[in-house]
Amino acid sequence: MLSSLPERRNYRYDAIAFGETPLAVVLPESTADVVTAVRAARAAGVPIVGRGAASGLSGGVVPLQEGLVISFTRMTRLDIFPERREARAQAGVVTLKVTEAARPHGLVYPPDPASFRTSTIGGNLGENAGGPTCFKYGVTGDYVQALEFVDEAGEVHELTRGAYDLAGLLIGSEGTLGLITEATLRLTPPPRHVRTLMAHFAEVGQAAEAVSRAIAAGAVPSKLEFMDTACVGAVEDYLHLGLPREAGAVLLVDTDGDDLETVEAERALVETACLEAGGEVRRAATDAEGDALWRARRSVSPALGRIRPQRMNEDIVVPRSVLPEVVREIRALGDASPFPVVQFGHIGDGNLHPNILFDPRTESEEAVHHLAHQIALVAIRHGGVLSGEHGIGTMKRDFMRDAVDPESLDVLRSVKRALDPQDRLNPGKILPGELEAPHAHP
Amino acid sequence: MLSSLPERRNYRYDAIAFGETPLAVVLPESTADVVTAVRAARAAGVPIVGRGAASGLSGGVVPLQEGLVISFTRMTRLDIFPERREARAQAGVVTLKVTEAARPHGLVYPPDPASFRTSTIGGNLGENAGGPTCFKYGVTGDYVQALEFVDEAGEVHELTRGAYDLAGLLIGSEGTLGLITEATLRLTPPPRHVRTLMAHFAEVGQAAEAVSRAIAAGAVPSKLEFMDTACVGAVEDYLHLGLPREAGAVLLVDTDGDDLETVEAERALVETACLEAGGEVRRAATDAEGDALWRARRSVSPALGRIRPQRMNEDIVVPRSVLPEVVREIRALGDASPFPVVQFGHIGDGNLHPNILFDPRTESEEAVHHLAHQIALVAIRHGGVLSGEHGIGTMKRDFMRDAVDPESLDVLRSVKRALDPQDRLNPGKILPGELEAPHAHP
Numbered sequence: 067m068l069s070s071l072p073e074r075r076n077y078r079y080d081a082i083a084f085g086e087t088p089l090a091v092v093l094p095e096s097t098a099d100v101v102t103a104v105r106a107a108r109a110a111g112v113p114i115v116g117r118g119a120a121s122g123l124s125g126g127v128v129p130l131q132e133g134l135v136i137s138f139t140r141m142t143r144l145d146i147f148p149e150r151r152e153a154r155a156q157a158g159v160v161t162l163k164v165t166e167a168a169r170p171h172g173l174v175y176p177p178d179p180a181s182f183r184t185s186t187i188g189g190n191l192g193e194n195a196g197g198p199t200c201f202k203y204g205v206t207g208d209y210v211q212a213l214e215f216v217d218e219a220g221e222v223h224e225l226t227r228g229a230y231d232l233a234g235l236l237i238g239s240e241g242t243l244g245l246i247t248e249a250t251l252r253l254t255p256p257p258r259h260v261r262t263l264m265a266h267f268a269e270v271g272q273a274a275e276a277v278s279r280a281i282a283a284g285a286v287p288s289k290l291e292f293m294d295t296a297c298v299g300a301v302e303d304y305l306h307l308g309l310p311r312e313a314g315a316v317l318l319v320d321t322d323g324d325d326l327e328t329v330e331a332e333r334a335l336v337e338t339a340c341l342e343a344g345g346e347v348r349r350a351a352t353d354a355e356g357d358a359l360w361r362a363r364r365s366v367s368p369a370l371g372r373i374r375p376q377r378m379n380e381d382i383v384v385p386r387s388v389l390p391e392v393v394r395e396i397r398a399l400g401d402a403s404p405f406p407v408v409q410f411g412h413i414g415d416g417n418l419h420p421n422i423l424f425d426p427r428t429e430s431e432e433a434v435h436h437l438a439h440q441i442a443l444v445a446i447r448h449g450g451v452l453s454g455e456h457g458i459g460t461m462k463r464d465f466m467r468d469a470v471d472p473e474s475l476d477v478l479r480s481v482k483r484a485l486d487p488q489d490r491l492n493p494g495k496i497l498p499g500e501l502e503a504p505h506a507h508p
Numbered sequence: 509m510l511s512s513l514p515e516r517r518n519y520r521y522d523a524i525a526f527g528e529t530p531l532a533v534v535l536p537e538s539t540a541d542v543v544t545a546v547r548a549a550r551a552a553g554v555p556i557v558g559r560g561a562a563s564g565l566s567g568g569v570v571p572l573q574e575g576l577v578i579s580f581t582r583m584t585r586l587d588i589f590p591e592r593r594e595a596r597a598q599a600g601v602v603t604l605k606v607t608e609a610a611r612p613h614g615l616v617y618p619p620d621p622a623s624f625r626t627s628t629i630g631g632n633l634g635e636n637a638g639g640p641t642c643f644k645y646g647v648t649g650d651y652v653q654a655l656e657f658v659d660e661a662g663e664v665h666e667l668t669r670g671a672y673d674l675a676g677l678l679i680g681s682e683g684t685l686g687l688i689t690e691a692t693l694r695l696t697p698p699p700r701h702v703r704t705l706m707a708h709f710a711e712v713g714q715a716a717e718a719v720s721r722a723i724a725a726g727a728v729p730s731k732l733e734f735m736d737t738a739c740v741g742a743v744e745d746y747l748h749l750g751l752p753r754e755a756g757a758v759l760l761v762d763t764d765g766d767d768l769e770t771v772e773a774e775r776a777l778v779e780t781a782c783l784e785a786g787g788e789v790r791r792a793a794t795d796a797e798g799d800a801l802w803r804a805r806r807s808v809s810p811a812l813g814r815i816r817p818q819r820m821n822e823d824i825v826v827p828r829s830v831l832p833e834v835v836r837e838i839r840a841l842g843d844a845s846p847f848p849v850v851q852f853g854h855i856g857d858g859n860l861h862p863n864i865l866f867d868p869r870t871e872s873e874e875a876v877h878h879l880a881h882q883i884a885l886v887a888i889r890h891g892g893v894l895s896g897e898h899g900i901g902t903m904k905r906d907f908m909r910d911a912v913d914p915e916s917l918d919v920l921r922s923v924k925r926a927l928d929p930q931d932r933l934n935p936g937k938i939l940p941g942e943l944e945a946p947h948a949h950p
């Protein structure tokens with residue numbers, strides 16, 4: 067247990083916001099330790115925030131009240147069962163470690179949030195994390211066969227998937243319904259071959275058109291990433307890779323599989339679709355060339371960090387057919403605001419990340435929040451949802467009132483009450499309520 | 509509304525059991541009609557059973573008390589949105605119709621329960637139905653983007669998938685948490701080519717070994733079906749197809765995809781795995797030949813019907829690695845009982861259907877239930893679960909006590925209470941309770 071103030075202060079933030087300093091931080095090594103901590107918090111009548119690597123982008127681990135933080139980073143037991151193609155991981159196992167341990171057995175764990183070198187399995191389950199390969203391979207929840215969790219009373223439950231898929235309900239519930247201590251994860255053999263292609267277009271509508279055509283032609287790319295002009299410009303300023311600054315939209319596409327000819331045929335389908343939609347195409351001849359093309363996408367985070375010290379990373383999902391309109395409307399909102407707004411995302415799923423860049427020392431956080439709200443409303447107006455993979459947390463909590471009708475919100479509240487009657491687990495997250503939202507990093 | 513006794517008596521059974529005759533049956537045509545019916549039942553203080561095509565195999569639609577049956581068979585509106593690759597279906601739409609309507613747009617709806625010519629989308633969601641293509645393509649829930657449901661108070665809610673995945677909780681909840689009125693379903697382009705192979709083995713362990721080797725070699729068959737000796741014998745007695753009666757196990761395997769060479773290469777992987785495991789292989793040269801091989805599997809139901817008029821169809825899932833042992837233990841239980849027991853199932857997922865054949869006029873239903881319980885215990889002992897796709901219903905309700913620890917059962921109960929505080933929605937299903945289980949068909 068950490069109780070000194072300097073230590074405790076390290077546990078009040080995630081990647082976007084900071085809140086109250088916890089009264090105490092425990093670092094359990096076993097489920098039994100978690101039970102003890104939960105019972106102690108209950109006896110003391112204080113709230114509990116479960117915490118992984120704190121790489122979350124929606125304020126999920128930020129305490130809104132004084133209480134206990136349970137940090138899972140020491141729960142790192144990991145067993146691989148190659149014959150069953152399963153891993154059993156404690157909550158604190160770092161995402162990347164699962165694939166590292168499985169690879170000698172010819173297996174990998176596909177879910178690939180860009181934060182996979184630091185994020186934990188518990189945090190991935192908490193947010194139902196996705197990544198570039200979602201379009202073909204699915205999100206975290208698709209790989210969870212079973213999980214163990216500790217409820218607010220300190221009881222331990224093991225759940226498989228089935229009638230009353232409570233495991234499914236816990237996945238993505240951001241630590242508000244129970245604390246996940248272990249999970250059984252499905253592993254798969256990795257594809258033998260990957261082929262990469264980059265395409266650029268004068269206009270975002272053409273990029274969306276190319277994606278729709280490629281998919282309609284039967285291609286199932288393993289990655290399908292989009293960057294808008296502002297995003298391309300930021301990366302180019304940073305790395306001088308020779309990216310087409312004048313392009314309205316850039317696509318990065320991987321196809322993969324075990325048969326090289328099929329993988330190349332599938333890339334050819336994508337290429338044809340891009341050309342027909344009016345794009346220009348660069349094909350990577352080798353894996354190394356493919357890796358070089360992906361460098362552009364991987365560098366988005368540091369490139370944006372050079373423009374403004376802080377950013378609000380939105381995470382909307384809209385039907386692919388309305389994507390061009392949505393991108394244009396958000397660009398117009400950005401242009402009318404004092405903030406640079408860049409857009410990128412997993413275009414295959416219609417999952418867009420509009421990022422608002424700002425400097426919290428000189429610019430109004432309220433204005434940022436207002437713009438984020440306007441962007442969320444664009445998504446909702448076009449039949450979209452508030453989050454693809456980063457969760458609701460505190461950041462989009464208040465937008466839930468726009469996205470979910472009051473009756474359905476009441477149903478969500480009654481489920482929360484059923485599992486956490488005293489609102490002790492991560493209070494103030496997901497559901498709009500009284501607790502004040504936290505602040506961006508100073 | 510149907511109120512005459514002869515009409516109402518038609519609404520007291522499903523494919524395996526019958527119960528109380530409902531007080532009234534309503535056949536809504538819209539969500540508004542469902543709301544009216546739910547409010548009327550609430551005012552009258554009677555329970556509600558939602559009903560699709562009543563093809564269920566676990567007693568899900570069987571009323572355990574007098575009350576209202578809401579039959580969804582007239583809610584058949586279906587819209588296809590090809591650009592979005594989505595269908596919006598009312599609950600009463602027959603499963604097959606979705607693919608029939610989507611096919612002109614080059615799309616299909618993959619989930620394929622064998623009952624797809626009669627079962628409804630509402631019933632498929634109620635049970636989270638699967639089918640032979642599950643191993644590659646997933647189950648019903650994997651294709652649900654959003655759903656509309658009416659709660660016990662008569663409020664209408666539209667849910668997308670996301671934080672607090674209540675839609676996921678409703679899927680597979682067998683009408684006990686809410687009545688699903690509409691759903692948005694994901695469509696996909698069908699594979700261009702399919703290749704079929706049949707293999708037989710002296711011993712079930714070899715078949716399991718072949719499956720594990722094929723998957724380890726990188727094959728992802730679209731179908732992977734298993735039949736034991738008793739099952740092969742029953743089909744052969746019925747159709748005289750020249751199946752190998754002496755075989756301890758038969759596998760039927762499809763590979764599919766858009767590139768014929770890859771599809772054939774994948775089948776070759778499976779073939780090699782079967783030969784290495786000691787099997788003999790028959791390859792279908794044409795689609796027609798493939799169809800002929802599948803005839804054996806399709807005829808299992810009528811073939812078993814000739815042995816005994818009634819059967820109890822179990823639906824366990826076990827890790828694939830323990831499958832040989834599980835099949836052997838169940839065979840031993842069958843041999844020691846007065847009933848013929850045949851086994852078949854989706855071996856890729858470890859989903860086994862041991863069927864107990866009996867004659868309800870002359871044989872003890874209690875003895876059948878006892879044997880079914882023994883079989884369920886074999887699954888649980890080997891780390892398996894009670895249901896892969898048919899649900900818990902009334903049939904396996906009491907086995908939940910063996911499968912789920914008391915604390916986790918309490919959590920399931922609290923979720924049920926949150927959504928249906930007065931236990932008005934399909935009472936007596938899934939959760940073990942006081943209401944008596946129904947009887948098999950006379």
Ligand SMILES: Cc1cc2nc3c(=O)[nH]c(=O)nc-3n(C[C@H](O)[C@H](O)[C@H](O)COP(=O)(O)OP(=O)(O)OC[C@H]3O[C@@H](n4cnc5c(N)ncnc54)[C@H](O)[C@@H]3O)c2cc1C
Pocket residue numbers: 080081115116117118119120121122123125126127138157178179180181184185186187188189190191192193194195196197198239240241242244245246247367455456492
């Ligand atoms: C540079 C960068 C890139 C990113 N890229 C992606 C991406 O591509 N895709 C994506 O989905 N996300 C991405 N993220 C967001 C973030 O990394 C993910 O949400 C990740 O899943 C969080 O894992 P974590 O261990 O850091 O969880 P935390 O941030 O510590 O926690 C996240 C949530 O889960 C809860 N939680 C944590 N552990 C448990 C537990 N054991 N039981 C119950 N609840 C728990 C917390 O209370 C919190 O609500 C990115 C973040 C950064 C900084």
Ligand SMILES: Cc1cc2nc3c(=O)[nH]c(=O)nc-3n(C[C@H](O)[C@H](O)[C@H](O)COP(=O)(O)OP(=O)(O)OC[C@H]3O[C@@H](n4cnc5c(N)ncnc54)[C@H](O)[C@@H]3O)c2cc1C
Pocket residue numbers: 522523557558559560561562563564565567568569580599620621622623626627628629630631632633634635636637638639640681682683684686687688689809897898934
């Ligand atoms: C020959 C045969 C083969 C079969 N093969 C398969 C198979 O391969 N895979 C498989 O998974 N199943 C199979 N089944 C079982 C059954 O067909 C499936 O469970 C199917 O999904 C049931 O659909 P239904 O419309 O008949 O539902 P019903 O039997 O009418 O209802 C099933 C459950 O869903 C609930 N329900 C129905 N409609 C709604 C609604 N609108 N809202 C909320 N709840 C509702 C009911 O209350 C009940 O609990 C088979 C059955 C038979 C007879």
